[in-house]
Amino acid sequence: MITAEFEYERPGSVAEAVGALAAADGDAKLLAGGHSLIPLMKLRLAAPGRLIDISRVPGLSAIERDGERWRIGALCTHTQLSRAGVGLLSEVAATIADPQVRNRGTIGGSLAHGDPASDLPAALLALEGSIVAQGPGGERTIPAADFFSDYLETALGPAEMIREVLVPAADGYGFGYQKFNRRAEDWALVAVAAAIRVQDGTCADVRIALTNMGPTPLRAGAAEAALRGAPASAEAIRAAAGQAAEGTDPPADLDADAAYKRHLAAVLCERALRAAAGIA
Amino acid sequence: MSATTERHVGQPLRRKEDPRLITGKARYIDDIALPGTLWAAFVRSPEAHARIVSIDAGAARARPGVHAVYTGADMADIGGPLPLAWAPPGVQVNNPPHWPLARASVKHVGDPVAVVIGDDRYAVVDAAEDVVVEYDPLPVVTDPEQALAGAPFVHPELGTNQVHQWTLAGGELEAGFAEAEVTIERRVVNHRIAGAPIEPRGVLADYRAGTITLYSSTQVPHFVRLFVALLLGTSEEKVRVIAPEVGGGFGSKLQIYGEEIVACWASRRLGRPVKWVETRSENMAVTHQGRDQIATVRMGARRDGKITAYHVQIVADLGAYNMLLTPLIPSLGAFVMGGCYRIPAVRTDITGVFTNKCPTDAIRGAGRPEATHMIEVMMDQMARELGIDRLELRRRNFIPKEDFPAAVATGVVYDSGDYHASLDKLLEHVDLDAFRQEQARLREQGVHRGIGFSTYTEICGLAPSRITGPAGVGVGAGLWESALVRVHNTGAVTVYTGTSPHGQGLETAFAQIVADRLGVDPSVVEVIHGDTGTGPEGRGTYGSRSLANGGEAIVKATDKVVAKAAKIVAAELEAAPEDIVVRDGKFSVKGSPDKGMTLAEIAGVAYIGAVPEGMEPGLEETTFNDPENFVFPFGAHACIVDVDVATGKVDVVRYVAVDDCGNPVNPLLIAGQIHGGIAYGIGQALYEHVVYDDDGQLVTGSFVNYALPTAAELPSFELDHTVTPSPVNALGVKGVGEAGTIAATPAVTNAVVDALEPLGVHYINMPLTPMRVWRAIEEAQAR
């Protein structure tokens, strides 16, 4: 691996890491699991002058239930998350790449990278979770809906670091994540995350978010609206899922053009909703 | 001397190679360090076609640690362009010069324009970014059919993009089509794929005291030596090429690459070793690729199923330049175009075309996978047209076993075969009636399951010089193979082979063969390969030739050693040489097994010099084996797939293969080759595709989107075999390195069509990616 030259430091705390980021004045990158950043550096698509390795900062790897929500440390790996019983997020984390990647990649890195093909962002968006970021000026909590601003861009400031992720426990919801890729280890061509709360046979609440259907993860508002208040039936789900891609303008990839992605969104949405509603 | 008792041949011995491989003790190019080594990095064209206006290397040269930056102009003293060694015979082949470093223009993305040499790898990669090349972009053509139609031209001085036209025809084609009651035509695409070995290429050149030692990750060290000598204007004995451990090649290392020449040239110029190790990105862009044929295929048959004529017209996209064998590759398929069928008239017309893409050349199967794909897909298409069962149609046209050796319309003689037997065996594993019931039941549940077959034969064991040499098809390459078998003082044995194994496990197979003949254990038989500084001249490993040709050479050399040993034993024990047999680790006198000598004792006599009068001391022999014919492995494969018709995704749920590669020397090695071969074929059929956009930019430049299948995508293969010895060699063996790949793509494709028939999809071309399959279903439904 022949990257461009860089300096390296390993801060001992979040405060030190944020300080180092601020001092580097935009020419530094945090390094967590390295599984998004290092491939870019290897190809010289990224050449930060300084790496601030946060992978050993203590206290960032816990997953705790805190009342009605989960608090997930930024350094939690996908493997950890997949085994922690955090509902939809655990199901989603298990679909990421292969065991090596899951053992290294972190939730903080995944969210900060802002890749719309990544799996965790859509799940967090569907559950209306939020991101706790610390910067030189202190800490703030950013709702997922405001966090992903464009392709590989987030609301994080240049010297801000994700400390933890907050996810509503969503007790009483059923979940489904349908990821479509060519090979087991691939990124999603399209994926759909769904959560439904069924009350008396009716879909009392419906959350649907889409992976890789635009420059950021997206909520499928039309499909949600169509199903909210409708019976939790296969027919209603099918009708709603047909609107999954409404309002999206997905970019064409090598393996999926826009029309195919829109079709996939509908197919996967139906499958995800059925899983969430417990319809075989 | 009479027959030996076989103990190791036929046994599933674990590979001798594996301990060093799996404990990380193997030495690949990247592991070899010579004192004072400099590193090289290449500056490569980001343009698919451009005139080089200027190259400014000033900033790069000024960087710390940089020793030199060279361009094509600096290498004006080399002896010529990179070689096209084997052109199709008898026709004109346009062959514009292909320089190790581009001169004046670049023709595809990745074409090297300069090389930076410096102290370490970081220094040269950094400096390469500082070499400023000004390009004047020229029009680009990437579609071979468009390229044939006219401008833009890849090589404007030719005024055409056509490389050559070549035809192989036998039988009365017009009469055959006239006799046909049904004629069908399909456009069959064998798309472009990459070799993708796990170890990319690498070179380390060391010029010292007038001699060049080149370590290169190659399949053909002897060819590399020849061309390094020619291009560097030095004498062949002054060049030694060593292929150390080579981590796979799949044909992509059967080549003379510019980087090999540049490294040798620069080492001589600088008086220091020069090393370059390819990155995966470079491997995807500049290591030769394969296939890329569009064929118009016509097949004629009578209503009773008898195929009467077969005509294949291929447009072969050869990329930007001819490399070592580039225009010859499609021709290799032409010899077996009729597959395992008795077709009275077969004609193949090949048109080679230049495009602004990486050159193509031999990739696992080289021409035969394309040919097999065509005939096996066409057999299914014809069966449907005729309303005859697919397997029944095949059976009605199989060359019957009584006909072997069988001369076929394409002019070659198939050595041996029993095609009915392999299909029968396959059907012992695949209960078709049960499958059809299950298929119907699953369809009711919305699951679309299909089964596809491929009955194939191929031509390999390359050899024989009689045909490949100037007197035959005239490509001017004697493809004999050599062996030297040396018994040491202690009875240990070293075998030198001219083949150049790179993952196949041949060290094990060769040791088994020698061990049995000499009455020793395979563990004391060392096999040395891939070094032109040791052993006799050789030809390398490709075309599934190493066992059938190289192994046979070892048999002959060993038999000469045995004959000499028998004479020594006869003299020592006062018996006749004809009465000496090798049994239980001893050369003993027939009828008195207690009287005998071990190989160690015989070697003792041979090296002390107490040999019978008139005999030379020592115990080693050399042979050059040149078989009379190719070998033709064959078999029958079945593939079962499920298609998710809502998404178009194809899942291979079962794959059963019955192969016949003659007498098995080591069933484990055979299984390994068949497994890998099938994975390669499934990879092509469903996953892998080298894609360039209209501007000639490589879209599939990494393993993120060049989708090699992994274990997760593949079923556990079910293997069986029949044994039909080849009469061409004493071992009775045929090649097996490419067979799985050659057989697999049509089995998969036919299975997908079988699954989708009810939806109106009767024909589809590879690669069967989800989007393409989904679209085919949509289009069929809209009709």
Ligand SMILES: Cc1cc2nc3c(=O)[nH]c(=O)nc-3n(C[C@H](O)[C@H](O)[C@H](O)COP(=O)(O)OP(=O)(O)OC[C@H]3O[C@@H](n4cnc5c(N)ncnc54)[C@H](O)[C@@H]3O)c2cc1C
């Ligand atoms: C072969 C392969 C396949 C993959 N497949 C998938 C897949 O299918 N689905 C999927 O979702 N992902 C996939 N990934 C990506 C993987 O999940 C990454 O690990 C993840 O996206 C990034 O996490 P990381 O800890 O490795 O981040 P890093 O690579 O260390 O960092 C990524 C970016 O985030 C920044 N960053 C890291 N931590 C923080 C923080 N706490 N605060 C602020 N910024 C931070 C870094 O500066 C950098 O810009 C794949 C990766 C590989 C190599």
